[in-house]
Amino acid sequence: MKNNSNNLEEIIEKLSPLERKILPFLKLPMKEIKEKSGLDKTSLIRALKFLENKEILKIKEEKEKIINLGTNGIYYKKNNLPERTLLHMMEKNQTIPITEVKKISKLSDNEFSVSLGVLKSKAMVEIKENNVVLTAKKEEITKKMPEEKFLELLPAEESSLDAEQKFAFNNLKKRKEIIEIKENKTFGFELTPLGKELAGKEISIELIEEVTPEIIKEWNKTKKFRKYDLNSETPKIFGGRKHFVNSIVEKTRRIWLDLGFEEMSGTIAQTSFWVFDALFTPQDHPARELQDTFFIKNAEGKIDKKISSKVKESHEKGVDKSKGWKYDWKEKIAKTIVLRTHTTCLSAQKISQLKKTDLPKKYFAIGKVFRNETMDASHLFEFYQTEGIVIDKNANFQHLLGYLEVFLKKLGFKKIRFRPHFFPYTEPSVEADVFNEETGKWIEILGAGIFRPEVVIPLYGEFVPVLAWGMGLDRLAAQKLEIKDIRKIYSNDLSDLRYKKIPI
Template sequence: MRPALHDIERRILAELASAGAALDEEAISRSTGLGIDQVRRGTEWLRHKGLATVEESLARTVELGEAGAAAARDGLPERRLAEMLIDGPVPLRDAASRLGDEFGPAMGAARAHGWVSADAKDVSLAGRGPPPPSPEEAVLRELAGRGTVAESDVADQAALEALSRRPGMVTVSEVAARSVTPTREGADAAGGAQEAGAIDVEADAPVVYPARAHPLREAIAEVREAFVTLGFSEVTGDLCQPCFWNFDALFTPQDHPAREMQDTFYLEGMSHTRFAGAPAISAVSAEHKAHWGPTWSPAESRRSVLRTHTTCATLRHLAETRPERARAFALGSVFRNEKVSYKHLVEFNQVEGVVVGADVTLRGLMGIQAEFYRRMGMERVKFWPTYFPYTEPSLQSMVYSESLGRWIELFGMGILRPEVTRPLGIRGRVLAWGGGIERVAMLRSGLSDVRELYANRLAWLRGGGA
């Protein structure tokens, strides 16, 4: 069974087969586009598998030295001497002054090429016009264009030898060269025979990221499933609500700070006309006047607002159906006019629920909440007394986060006040609770910043939000 080949090995073998002869690693690197380290690694793999032989030898390379680089840029001394003489003879003293220490080598090389003649006083060109390029100049241009090259690749070896005798013109180095030759098995593999051979059972499988729900959508779905399996029915409501159901019916005074523009999104130029029956509006108005003062504005009650909670949906459901016993919840988007921060969003998702019955108790509500948290994977739960405007008594639930190492506030809860249920004709005691789902998703994902849920970081999403 033939060994499986890496892509680097296949490319090296293909290049060797195309050349039909041994190649050094530098040549393979240039022709395949592989890095020299990749080629060296690949040839070692091939040698170990018996698909190639590698012979090491010393190779001489040549490149321009400091003086050679200056000559390639400004011209050799003899070329500069010849250019000085194009307009006519120049006194020897002037030529020596202009070329300095290079005058002697320039005269020697120029005479050797037959470019110049000199007498006791002057130096002049031997022919008409500029002399043709010399072999040394051709080698200079070649090295300037190619950089470091193998000494054997230079076309005019005699000119190279002449340049090497000049100080600083060229630098000759010896480097270890590795010549790669395919074996018979390697030639077969280069022809594609390996494709019918072994499969590399240790090769990494391709990473696949299948489509999946966003971690927040998964949390919303699990919250919904948890309450449905606990015997609750889901109710829905509009995102745009009259202030009557969003505030007034929940015993929130019309001058309460939560109803101000900086806390709530009002819809300009929009109001509701048929949002509740006249008896309910009258009863809620009377309740407000009895507790919050004689002024109650019907116009304020009709104003349109983006709902700040989902309690308005369940409360309206209870007011319209007036059940003796019920379990209901509402889940959806709510809006708060708050500055976005690590724990606040302008729009977020909230779940809110109610339990109606003559014998329901606050202790039973604590049990429902504890069971809900358990189904969401949160085992350590505690409650403590707090204050909410439309429940009495009221509790705050706390869940311990192992990843954050501290207790986190989650849902608020309590028993709806009679001032809420009585005007709407709701009989029996009503347990209520509510809270943001983003906070639940944060705890499950180990996040400390709610904005990360909406950052769309692919690495986090591909990891399942963990």
């Protein structure tokens, strides 16, 4: 038993102030616990829940019918029930013709017939030869009727009513909106064996709750701290956070910087010239249709004649022995304004600005790109893309594969394969796949290649190998963040923004 009492003491030391307040009264009914502890309802429930966690009691939720005043009830409580009004009137006149009574009483049809019925049933009045006659004695009249007493009692629980109150309740229940009944959940509890030992214990030891400046000042060794229940639930908190897609963007930027690349930036709206023409995409290419690309309404941009005339030549007749696309290149089409469909337009602009003495150079870009698509779980009309180029006279295909491998490994992919692919502006072209260990499948992740002479020569003046690669970031982000519906990335649901786990 010694053990046990030690245990009890330990438990008591862990009780929170709320629990301590109700412990002495736990053997009493709820209502009294509430009154004696002085706790409000919420605190009381919290205290009970804490005690339940300590296995001192077990909470039982009970449904209670609560009786309260209805709209008419509130009025009658203030201004008397209609039967009382009628009774007062009768008290003055003793006998009144039935036809008159209603008029004088100023009661409504309904009120009148009900209250007359009530008084009759209580044998307080009688109907005699078309007259209403008072039969009640004086002391009967002054005494409060059970219904009146009942209205004053409300609100009350149905289960707590005594016989008289039940009688009044049943009478009033039938009448119009005098009382209303609500189902209320109430908390009850049952003490566990441990609880039975503890309940009713007066707690004599004074325990320190919060450490305050006073306690520090007046500290002495006799004082004791209340032990906390270390496992009790605490309310969640949250802090400020970067959007998770930007965490991925920044991680990607970090990789490029680590590899010695310089950042390129540029506008989101671009002329078709930079997005397509400068990249040797013929003007009838399907990607250039309204179906696939966002064109700005009623807009025409400017293009640099010096570069565009060379691009025109590249398309129409070809440069450097290329056959070209052999069609009539139209400036008007190149001047339409689109939302960039890839960040490669920034690479084209950068190459056009370079001088021969600048080389070798390595650049990267990260930015939103746009496709005219309907949205679903795996498609968005705008998403992040990242892009890198290496402009170096000595660069070659093996270097490209080398860069790709380092880049993808830094992004966390272990198994990588390269395979041929087609892009209008690179030759040779490569697609990189990464192996998904979970599904056992290769997933295409990145497109790459060496820019075609038809792209480089008009922009730079002569051919120089430009290694280029680009990839979408959003599907990667969705995969890393375990987001199944890609639209969730931009839904800005604060619970995601606050609590989403971000891989390092």
